Amino acid sequence: MAKEKKFVEAITAMDVDFAQWYTDIVKKAELVDYSSVKGCMIIRPYGYAIWENIQKYLDSRLKELGHENVYMPMFIPESLLQKEKDHVEGFAPEVAWVTHGGHEELTERLCVRPTSETLFCDHYAKIVQSYNDLPKLYNQWCSVVRWEKTTRPFLRTTEFLWQEGHTIHATAEEAQEETIRILNLYAELCENVLAIPVIKGQKTEKEKFAGAHATYTIESLMHDGKALQSGTSHNFGDGFARAFGIQYSDKTGKQQYVHQTSWGVTTRLIGALIMVHGDDSGLKLPPKIAPTQVIIVPIAQHKEGVLEKATELKNRIGNFARVKLDSSDKMPGWKFNEYEMKGVPLRLEVGPKDIENNQVVLVRRDTREKEIVSMNELENRIPQILEDIQNSMLESARKLRDEKTYTAVTMEEFKDIADNKPGFIKAMWCGETACEEKIKEVVGVTSRCMPFEQEHLSDKCICCGKEAKHMVYWGKAY
């Protein structure tokens, strides 16, 4: 047991130093390595496999909803970026500039895309003529670059991977429907696949995306009580369409501007998985997203028949779950720790005695419950357990989130909670940016969203006492 112990001890406990705990998991679960480029990460095979599973789910759902994938250039000429005023103001301070190609200086510098609205608009203006061409439901999977001062793997990196959807529609109603449809899809991804409960709502004017009419968000709560913006969906109205001249002739032959949306989720979701589900033994992955759902650890594998049986089981389980057999010469206890660190949902142990008794030992990563199961029952029992893990992980995360969600009706209460109880704080707001800024200054929290599910906590804005317009989720955020 000595070795195992050591392996576990190498991780900082969550309660001791949450940031260090996070970094430890990221490294020890082999999700990421640091690169020689400041702020850029290397996504290692295990981390990338999680991203691939997110992609697989989202890509097939987006296609079912009629979206098509495209690929836009990674460069944006400076003049193109400047076409929409609010947008360039929002992004110019954080873009990387290419100034030289080969040995020559460029006549116009190019920014590495921080997001691609301008490129999509430029393209749409060229290819759209009539109402027959609408809607266009385009998406792309790529990386984007935002020059960040402080970075953390997955949560905030100079370069990150994402999908960015950019759609155009004939009417404002259709654009709004699309914006919400995608927000719901993101919530579905988080809750049903990643087992991360989210609050759906709208961002305030202050927090919305540069150039958007309205930004919608899903907000999740991490183990340390900090919020994480986990996906956003923007309705641009016809702002970009006017700036870029994206017009179509309607059924009467009249020229109209299109209505536009954009939306994205990023590798940041992997950070959410760590901080919502992880514990002091490492990562904990919901079965639906886990690259390996069942890890088989043979016991006394040098004994006759053990590896053969383990291989046979692997082949059987491979028909209904993502399974791996670790037949390396490490000690079983060492393997237990390794796969706990990597958050594999279910461990199957099989040794000489188990074989004698026609049974295996199943150990859940989430609850550590151990169960002895007949070898004849694996096809029934393993899918049941995996489903149960998936459901109870969402359940636990929701319970924790609810426990860390507070209500404030006075500024004193507000400040007291913010100082002492990390989590979401629900409080009423008048809708004025001045109050939002004052709350940030005095209480130290930002508005996360105006949730779709509004509650009436009081008649008055918690800050100025004037008539309240919205209940808002507030919090400290990543």
Next chain:
Amino acid sequence: MAKEKKFVEAITAMDVDFAQWYTDIVKKAELVDYSSVKGCMIIRPYGYAIWENIQKYLDSRLKELGHENVYMPMFIPESLLQKEKDHVEGFAPEVAWVTHGGHEELTERLCVRPTSETLFCDHYAKIVQSYNDLPKLYNQWCSVVRWEKTTRPFLRTTEFLWQEGHTIHATAEEAQEETIRILNLYAELCENVLAIPVIKGQKTEKEKFAGAHATYTIESLMHDGKALQSGTSHNFGDGFARAFGIQYSDKTGKQQYVHQTSWGVTTRLIGALIMVHGDDSGLKLPPKIAPTQVIIVPIAQHKEGVLEKATELKNRIGNFARVKLDSSDKMPGWKFNEYEMKGVPLRLEVGPKDIENNQVVLVRRDTREKEIVSMNELENRIPQILEDIQNSMLESARKLRDEKTYTAVTMEEFKDIADNKPGFIKAMWCGETACEEKIKEVVGVTSRCMPFEQEHLSDKCICCGKEAKHMVYWGKAY
């Protein structure tokens, strides 16, 4: 018919102007649009769907062979790029440089990756300790940037999409096996999926990759007789390992350098599909790679029951093929032209008379053969036809390639063929770069490869008359 005619006439004939024919197809089949960034293309949904099918096939085959996907940063610090001398010399003239992040000038400029050997090496040096850690079989899907003066969609663009595999092995033998294994996989992709016959062989010293010990290539021949390098696989020996200090302790505890490979195919393959299979009506896609394999065009679709039947057929065919129904209000003839332009392998026409007779009309894109098939037979007949199209497209491409492959034993013959008969020219070579350079100067062709299947055409080098070492495929290349 007038409209159809017009649609077809909009394409330049292949024999009139091959380059323009190519550009016309790229635009009219909606594969690509030009972007506002010089030399960068927008890959439109139809073009991207072809790339996704290439990815799907190759990614699953690579995973079967034990490869894992990762993601490296898109930036390489200048100092890192310079670590391997030959490599930096090869790439420095054609990289894009980032010099500013936000409003600040960087202390060290970053190049946008033209290829990622240096990043993989840097990472491998950190994560590899012992023979237990080997091999590492990593791959990544990404875009790379090479600053090109003259660009053409898919064939040569400033930014392009590819996969780049980077593997490290304990022994030189294993690295060589991997290099060849991947070359064979690429050949399999081209021949079995894209229906493009290839010549497998080794590049000469002059033509090999910057920093490689040996470069292997698959070379295909386009309709105009020009060659296209369609995929390369490099064995680096331990050159990069020494430059980057990638060492492992072997079973005896001795420090050893790893042996390394890298390999890639790009969106250029889409250019090959166009130029190998296309004709004056447009693109011609092999069924295995076609985003849509069967297009249903209803005839007299306003008549009762036609669209219902067409939808019913679509649902049935959807169980075994990628099928679309075009129920837009365009004329059938217009639709015929559109899907010929897009190269959909099989067209299904169904109208009132067909319904009366319980039949459909099937029209092949490759041969234009028309066949009347009972509706009861679709499950049998359509897969047969698709398979036959796949096979006969490879057959035709091979026939054309063979017809355009010539043999020369004297310089006069060599020059005569090169001037008058575009295609591959087989000729003997002594192995000296001087002769290769002279051939380029005098005959105007470059060495494409030294094929694995050698033939003995003569004892002497076609250029200097000294002892011949290799038979070489020569040609003009994209």
